[in-house]
Amino acid sequence: VINASLLGVVREAGKHDAIESLYGARFGIDGILAEDFVDLSIQPRELVEAVSRTPSSALGSSRREVTKEDLQRLLAIFERHNIRYLFYNGGNGSMGTAWQIAKLARDRGVPLQVIGIPKTIDNDLVETDHTPGYASVARFFATAVRDIDADNRALRNQVEIVEVLGRNAGWLVAATSLARVKDDDGPHLIYLPENKLPLHKFLTDVETVYRRFNRCVVAVCEGQLDEAGEPFGADVRGGSRGALAMNLGHRLAMLISQNLKLRARSEKPGLLARASSLTITDSDWREAYDVGRFAVASAVQGETGKMVTLIRSSETPYEVTYGLVDLQKVAFIERIVPANWITSEKNGVTNEFQAYALPLVGEIPALPRLN
Amino acid sequence: VINASLLGVVREAGKHDAIESLYGARFGIDGILAEDFVDLSIQPRELVEAVSRTPSSALGSSRREVTKEDLQRLLAIFERHNIRYLFYNGGNGSMGTAWQIAKLARDRGVPLQVIGIPKTIDNDLVETDHTPGYASVARFFATAVRDIDADNRALRNQVEIVEVLGRNAGWLVAATSLARVKDDDGPHLIYLPENKLPLHKFLTDVETVYRRFNRCVVAVCEGQLDEAGEPFGADVRGGSRGALAMNLGHRLAMLISQNLKLRARSEKPGLLARASSLTITDSDWREAYDVGRFAVASAVQGETGKMVTLIRSSETPYEVTYGLVDLQKVAFIERIVPANWITSEKNGVTNEFQAYALPLVGEIPALPRLN
Numbered sequence: 164v165i166n167a168s169l170l171g172v173v174r175e176a177g178k179h180d181a182i183e184s185l186y187g188a189r190f191g192i193d194g195i196l197a198e199d200f201v202d203l204s205i206q207p208r209e210l211v212e213a214v215s216r217t218p219s220s221a222l223g224s225s226r227r228e229v230t231k232e233d234l235q236r237l238l239a240i241f242e243r244h245n246i247r248y249l250f251y252n253g254g255n256g257s258m259g260t261a262w263q264i265a266k267l268a269r270d271r272g273v274p275l276q277v278i279g280i281p282k283t284i285d286n287d288l289v290e291t292d293h294t295p296g297y298a299s300v301a302r303f304f305a306t307a308v309r310d311i312d313a314d315n316r317a318l319r320n321q322v323e324i325v326e327v328l329g330r331n332a333g334w335l336v337a338a339t340s341l342a343r344v345k346d347d348d349g350p351h352l353i354y355l356p357e358n359k360l361p362l363h364k365f366l367t368d369v370e371t372v373y374r375r376f377n378r379c380v381v382a383v384c385e386g387q388l389d390e391a392g393e394p395f396g397a398d399v400r401g402g403s404r405g406a407l408a409m410n411l412g413h414r415l416a417m418l419i420s421q422n423l424k425l426r427a428r429s430e431k432p433g434l435l436a437r438a439s440s441l442t443i444t445d446s447d448w449r450e451a452y453d454v455g456r457f458a459v460a461s462a463v464q465g466e467t468g469k470m471v472t473l474i475r476s477s478e479t480p481y482e483v484t485y486g487l488v489d490l491q492k493v494a495f496i497e498r499i500v501p502a503n504w505i506t507s508e509k510n511g512v513t514n515e516f517q518a519y520a521l522p523l524v525g526e527i528p529a530l531p532r533l534n
Numbered sequence: 535v536i537n538a539s540l541l542g543v544v545r546e547a548g549k550h551d552a553i554e555s556l557y558g559a560r561f562g563i564d565g566i567l568a569e570d571f572v573d574l575s576i577q578p579r580e581l582v583e584a585v586s587r588t589p590s591s592a593l594g595s596s597r598r599e600v601t602k603e604d605l606q607r608l609l610a611i612f613e614r615h616n617i618r619y620l621f622y623n624g625g626n627g628s629m630g631t632a633w634q635i636a637k638l639a640r641d642r643g644v645p646l647q648v649i650g651i652p653k654t655i656d657n658d659l660v661e662t663d664h665t666p667g668y669a670s671v672a673r674f675f676a677t678a679v680r681d682i683d684a685d686n687r688a689l690r691n692q693v694e695i696v697e698v699l700g701r702n703a704g705w706l707v708a709a710t711s712l713a714r715v716k717d718d719d720g721p722h723l724i725y726l727p728e729n730k731l732p733l734h735k736f737l738t739d740v741e742t743v744y745r746r747f748n749r750c751v752v753a754v755c756e757g758q759l760d761e762a763g764e765p766f767g768a769d770v771r772g773g774s775r776g777a778l779a780m781n782l783g784h785r786l787a788m789l790i791s792q793n794l795k796l797r798a799r800s801e802k803p804g805l806l807a808r809a810s811s812l813t814i815t816d817s818d819w820r821e822a823y824d825v826g827r828f829a830v831a832s833a834v835q836g837e838t839g840k841m842v843t844l845i846r847s848s849e850t851p852y853e854v855t856y857g858l859v860d861l862q863k864v865a866f867i868e869r870i871v872p873a874n875w876i877t878s879e880k881n882g883v884t885n886e887f888q889a890y891a892l893p894l895v896g897e898i899p900a901l902p903r904l905n
């Protein structure tokens with residue numbers, strides 16, 4: 164839903180005389196440094212609306228780790244183009260960069276107002292109830308696990324591992340719990356990376372479920388680590404956001420086959436989950452749009468060095484309002500799932516988590532079954 | 535859409551006095567042998583309708599390789615329960631079993647009529663234009679590749695492998711070609727298991743695309759083999775339908791990283807693609823329903839030892855009619871993609887394939903992009 168925020172920014176910017184032109188940086192920070200801009204003011208209104216419904220960033224993203232030299236070049240570019248407002252969309256790393264830019268501009272007396280627009284499917288930003296992008300991808304995974312569970316039920320005699328995005332935070336994998344209605348529904352086991360998972364504990368859990376139901380569906384986060392803090396022997400790739408296993412689900416399926424002699428396989432929707440156009444929810448889209456508008460309105464009112472936050476103002480019916488928080492308070496900080504939202508057995512989530520997630524993700528209707 | 539065929543059978547059976555009761559075998563052939571039946575006659579009409587829209591087999595499936603003793607036990611069970619009609623739903627292996635049952639019944643003079651109902655997402659049955667189930671899963675993969683391509687475009691500097699179902703037949707992976715509109719759209723490379731793929735050829739193809747677009751999206755079938763007839767060093771699992779690689783996409787991504795020093799990753803929607811409730815197409819559902827009805831109507835008219843076929847009676851507008859073929863002609867035979875529907879470079883498909891697939895899968899609309 165990142166492009167819904169883009170639409171919000173475009174729409175709101177059009178209302179304020181203080182903003183004469185609006186540029187989109189191609190491929191994020193790389194685009195600013197390369198002065199590679201898209202003139203958003205001249206895009207047809209219907210096109211920006213149509214783009215707002217598409218997945219992935221229409222402007223492009225960057226993996227760049229911003230250096231001190233980069234920061235200085237950025238300020239020079241902003242001054243040269245008379246860029247007075249910067250709207251920076253992303254997760255806690257992006258908020259960190261936005262904060263560094265805002266701080267340097269203030270220290271140098273450069274007239275630049277910086278507002279962070281939260282967007283991460285991982286939902287791992289502090290100081291906000293949740294982040295745009297989370298609900299749609301959570302819905303993708305909950306629906307996926309429900310459907311894969313039906314397949315596993317039809318075939319039985321098989322252990323099925325579904326690998327879920329989320330890196331070090333279990334928000335997405337926890338949301339697969341919304342697929343469970345009846346006792347024998349999957350996911351039977353849900354592992355959050357907030358806790359290390361000893362291999363023997365994993366194998367015992369799977370065997371227990373399998374003995375009971377003759378099958379087992381497991382949801383596991385891509386960032387899950389074993390008791391030694393290692394990803395169970397999976398292949399690992401480093402990146403700007405730290406090392407991450409590439410094939411954790413497969414590795415776990417192999418360990419089940421080898422140790423328990425059970426038929427096991429794994430599915431890894433992977434980036435499809437964040438890129439899918441099939442489960443963008445209306446409320447996630449709307450919130451992303453509103454967050455974009457709120458960012459521009461706040462900047463025009465003189466705010467800077469802040470990130471827009473979502474505040475759950477009512478539980479029933481679910482309602483949100485928007486606020487601001489200092490970028491410094493969210494920069495580079497990862498928000499994980501609270502320990503008391505995870506069951507004592509550490510293979511599922513509590514009702515508190517479900518109460519939190521259900522209004523965001525929406526109900527996942529159970530598939531009807533023959534009597 | 536297998537449950538749409540079930541609905542078709544239930545509805546049509548209800549119209550014929552010759553059929554007094556209708557039983558569903560739980561977990562396929564295992565359910566017959568265990569005499570584990572669901573009485574379909576007493577299921578609420580609305581429930582069977584609701585179930586017909588769900589993915590995976592509501593009755594369950596089996597991986598059993600049927601033995602001679604099984605066949606004899608089956609006939610005895612049919613006689614004991616006065617079962618006179620058998621409707622057998624599945625792919626070429628299932629049609630083989632259905633044929634064996636029909637033959638033995640005829641040889642023994644057992645009054646049993648056997649009709650095969652085609653259903654395989656792999657689309658690898660001969661003597662029929664296509665099989666129910668194919669279109670919906672083809673649509674899933676084409677949509678998935680289009681969306682993953684948008685993600686790859688936004689991030690760039692990355693090779694993305696999407697692993698596609700289909701075993702030894704490239705019908706599904708070929709359908710991802712429907713996601714391509716413009717020259718720079720993915721999938722840039724499509725590999726069909728009909729041809730062996732030398733590793734050096736694969737690497738050269740990827741490097742060529744990457745040099746041109748600074749990124750590359752590859753669609754590869756799970757059953758793809760290298761020049762030695764091996765799955766590139768992937769882990770392999772045996773099963774009733776032969777050996778199959780479990781992590782081919784990941785293995786290919788590793789080979790790209792190692793040999794080309796490019797950033798590469800893989801996604802494997804896997805069983806989610808066949809289980810997903812999100813892309814069941816109306817026409818696939820309708821054809822599956824009609825095939826079920828046609829099977830019952832044919833049996834009541836005295837047909838046996840036949841499979842229902844889909845015949846494309848008109849190209850524009852696309853229309854199908856239904857026919858029958860001897861089970862013997864489809865039993866255990868795999869239909870692969872014709873050689874002249876694959877490009878001479880063996881990394882894509884020709885217009886002939888697209889003309890075949892488009893009416894089944896439907897257009898995959900291009901995602902709008904900013905100017």
